[in-house]
Amino acid sequence: MTEPLLQIKSLNKSFGALTATDDVSLTLHPGEIHALIGPNGAGKSTLIKQVAGGLQPNSGEIWFDGRNVTGLSTVARARAGLGRTFQISSLAMEYTVLQNAVLGAVGHSGAVWRFFTPVMRNAKLRAAAMAALERVGLVEHAAKRTADLSHGQRRLLEVAVALTLQPRVFLMDEPMAGLGASGSKRLTGFLDGLRSEAPILLVEHDMDAVFALADRISVLVYGKVIATGTAEEIKSDPAVREAYLGEEEAA
Incomplete structure (x- = not known):
């Protein structure tokens, strides 16, 4: 596999006694969609904010194209090629x-x-x-x-x-939210073609879209990555089913 374009290394973020990001390490490679899933409150959006520059981690590093960007502002990261869509419209x-x-x-x-x-x-x-x-x-x-x-x-x-912004990496926080079935299907097809232009770190609750799109999936629970793998590996992981997917299927 090619060298990762984006590397998240041992990232930690706490708000008082609450640990929102617990020693998280992830990679994103050219041409890849890496999905980040987990229950509400797992820390997914907090992680994306740190990667985009809106929040500074307490410890750990974010590397983009071989450069440590942990200390850069949101604007500087965007100009370097990190393009973000938001969970709440900006x-x-x-x-x-x-x-x-x-x-x-x-x-x-x-x-x-x-x-x-x-x-x-x-x-x-x-x-x-x-x-x-x-x-x-x-x-x-x-x-x-x-x-x-x-x-x-x-x-x-x-x-x-x-x-x-012609980004080199897309950071997408729940782009399917509120789209409905037809809108989600259309956007899923669009994102599938977009990966060849720039890889995507995708936070999403629409599991049909995640399983259709993601080359790899990381599962975040209470700020910690409990599993990373292909869609089939994640579906069959007992810890993931207990912590998240079983809950989704019952909903």
């Missing part, structure tokens, strides 16, 4: 769909902008934004106010904004 709801996508393209360019209108007139930024919207099927909604989109469409816009 979109500007009063802006149009196109305006949100253009802001992502601005972030990729590294340009400093002071006035919004001149940025919107930049043909190169608009072209990059429209290309991303077309890829996720939102180009016909470009002029629509983001607040008027459905929940599922906002999730797709989050992916489009991430695409404008």
Whole structure:
């Protein structure tokens, strides 16, 4: 297997007496989708925040493309190639769909902008934004106010904004949330093709999507990875079934 593009090494994060991340080590290789699953409160989103730079770990390291990025800011990591979609939308709801996508393209360019209108007139930024919207099927909604989109469409816009950053790794926190069966199926197909462009560290509760997409799955329980393996290995692991999958099947 090729060298990992992303390495999480012995990461620890506590909030007072609560251990949210307990000596977690993970790798993500080029062309791979590595899914992170676990019950609510397992620490999945907290881990993604540390990888993206929104939270600093108490100890451990995050390496990206052979570089220790543990001390870098969220913006610096994004510019280095870590693209994130959020569990809770970070979109500007009063802006149009196109305006949100253009802001992502601005972030990729590294340009400093002071006035919004001149940025919107930049043909190169608009072209990059429209290309991303077309890829996720939102180009016909470009002029629509983001607040008027459905929940599922906002999730797709989050992916489009991430695409404008042209990341080398995608960090995706529950992209299927609220999409419904048809929306999840469509996004699953899209992500399956996206892995060849950039590998994906995927936090997801939709187990059909996880088992369809993931090359490897890590199971997080109480902040600790209890198993890592293929979909078949995870399905048959007694500890995983007891801690998580049995609970999911009974739900």
